[in-house]
Amino acid sequence: xxxxxxxxxxxxxxxxxxxxxxxxxxxxxxxxxxxxxxxxxxxxxxxxxxxxxxxxxxxxxxxxxxxxxxxxxxxxxxxxxxxxxxxxxxxxxxxxxxxxxxxxxxxxxxxx
Amino acid sequence: xxxxxxxxxxxxxxxxxxxxxxxxxxxxxxxxxxxxxxxxxxxxxxxxxxxxxxxxxxxxxxxxxxxxxxxxxxxxxxxxxxxxxxxxxxxxxxxxxxxxxxxxxxxxxxxxxxxx
Numbered sequence: 001x002x003x004x005x006x007x008x009x010x011x012x013x014x015x016x017x018x019x020x021x022x023x024x025x026x027x028x029x030x031x032x033x034x035x036x037x038x039x040x041x042x043x044x045x046x047x048x049x050x051x052x053x054x055x056x057x058x059x060x061x062x063x064x065x066x067x068x069x070x071x072x073x074x075x076x077x078x079x080x081x082x083x084x085x086x087x088x089x090x091x092x093x094x095x096x097x098x099x100x101x102x103x104x105x106x107x108x109x110x111x112x
Numbered sequence: 113x114x115x116x117x118x119x120x121x122x123x124x125x126x127x128x129x130x131x132x133x134x135x136x137x138x139x140x141x142x143x144x145x146x147x148x149x150x151x152x153x154x155x156x157x158x159x160x161x162x163x164x165x166x167x168x169x170x171x172x173x174x175x176x177x178x179x180x181x182x183x184x185x186x187x188x189x190x191x192x193x194x195x196x197x198x199x200x201x202x203x204x205x206x207x208x209x210x211x212x213x214x215x216x217x218x219x220x221x222x223x224x225x226x227x228x
Binding site: 004006033035040041042043044045048056058090092100101102103104105106 | 116118146148153154155156157158161201203215216217218219220221
């Protein structure tokens with residue numbers, strides 16, 4: 001059974017650029033959630049995807065968008081990057097009937 | 113408005129002793145609670161969870177206690193081991209929002225250091 005994998009592990013972007021982060025969910029999981037963890041904070045919910053549809057969104061602006069593919073993998077896209085977008089971005093997968101979410105190792109995004 | 117609070121940024125414990133990590137919440141709609149452990153450069157790892165219909169859940173060295181009236185939960189680790197050194201996050205979910213894994217709200221975490 002493969003776990004949740006994210007790519008890339010580290011990324012440096014310039015303010016104003018766009019970035020795409022990727023996540024492969026754990027085998028058998030059809031739900032993917034994205035979280036942003038700023039330094040010294042707990043993870044904050046960005047949005048969740050279930051069966052390729054957005055299934056809830058946290059308090060993040062529309063320049064944060066996502067996709068889920070038929071194989072349940074997912075992308076997080078951030079447009080017009082700001083310095084405050086620098087954070088660890090975590091992907092978590094679960095099944096709809098599961099009580100736990102399983103996290104990937106995260107992508108460390110630095111915006112300069 | 114922080115709905116899940118971990119008021120102790122750090123905790124240091126001697127190997128073999130009990131570690132007690134605390135968490136408070138303010139949202140009465142939360143009915144499912146989880147603890148995650150996080151090592152540097154890794155994602156959070158699920159430890160243990162508890163539903164609001166219970167007041168205790170035990171898994172090996174880990175026990176979570178829930179006091180709904182006080183909106184407080186705690187994680188007990190006994191005996192503590194040096195490998196337990198990590199950041200521990202408390203998280204909560206409101207299952208009415210669409211499933212128990214929907215929108216976890218996390219605290220800021222507590223760094224537990226277990227000294228040999």
